[in-house]
Amino acid sequence: MDYELAVENTPDTISGGTGVLLLHPSTGETDRIDTDFLATDTDHMLIISTRTTAREVEQKLEYYEVDEDRATILDTLSIERGYTRRRSENVHYVSSPDDLDGILEDAREWIESHDGKLRITVDSITEMAYYADDERTREAIEDLLDLLAEHDAVGLFHLSPEVHDEAIVSGYRDLFDGVVELSADGTVTSEF
Numbered sequence: 706m707d708y709e710l711a712v713e714n715t716p717d718t719i720s721g722g723t724g725v726l727l728l729h730p731s732t733g734e735t736d737r738i739d740t741d742f743l744a745t746d747t748d749h750m751l752i753i754s755t756r757t758t759a760r761e762v763e764q765k766l767e768y769y770e771v772d773e774d775r776a777t778i779l780d781t782l783s784i785e786r787g788y789t790r791r792r793s794e795n796v797h798y799v800s801s802p803d804d805l806d807g808i809l810e811d812a813r814e815w816i817e818s819h820d821g822k823l824r825i826t827v828d829s830i831t832e833m834a835y836y837a838d839d840e841r842t843r844e845a846i847e848d849l850l851d852l853l854a855e856h857d858a859v860g861l862f863h864l865s866p867e868v869h870d871e872a873i874v875s876g877y878r879d880l881f882d883g884v885v886e887l888s889a890d891g892t893v894t895s896e897f
Contacts, residue, residue, distance in 0.1 A: 707720055712895075722853050747775060750775055755829060758786075802835070803841075839869075843876070
């Protein structure tokens with residue numbers, strides 16, 4: 706199954722099972738790329754947020770006019786920060802960004818209980834590694850990519866290269882089928 710990819714300077718479509726790495730400056734404005742990725746040719750989307758709370762993700766989806774009814778948000782921050790939270794059909798929680806087993810379990814349950822064109826975003830690998838460590842984070846990302854391949858889904862994974870050693874960034878580049886780079890001036894380039 707092919708998926709449209711409505712991100713500037715990228716191929717028109719990608720095949721199911723494709724993981725895309727989004728490299729961006731730590732101050733980069735990634736919302737438009739994220740929402741372009743999610744909003745197009747999608748039946749259901751899972752947004753794994755290790756950088757912002759579910760409420761902030763909902764505001765982003767609303768602002769960019771992404772159909773929130775098709776979105777499930779996995780919030781990894783609210784519990785740790787002590788915010789009020791109520792699990793619902795569309796908002797799930799794990800205890801913290803380093804609860805990688807909880808993130809994987811929730812992602813697996815979500816992907817196995819949805820049909821059609823499925824998209825996952827992870828914002829961000831950098832935050833996961835900050836809370837956990839590089840090795841455990843890499844293993845979790847590999848498991849998520851396996852899930853995509855197993856279920857013919859696609860995913861967009863954020864990484865801020867300036868925060869990581871060059872070897873780690875290079876390792877992630879090799880792991881993904883496509884790499885989209887957002888420069889500080891907003892220019893988008895890609896390699897697939």
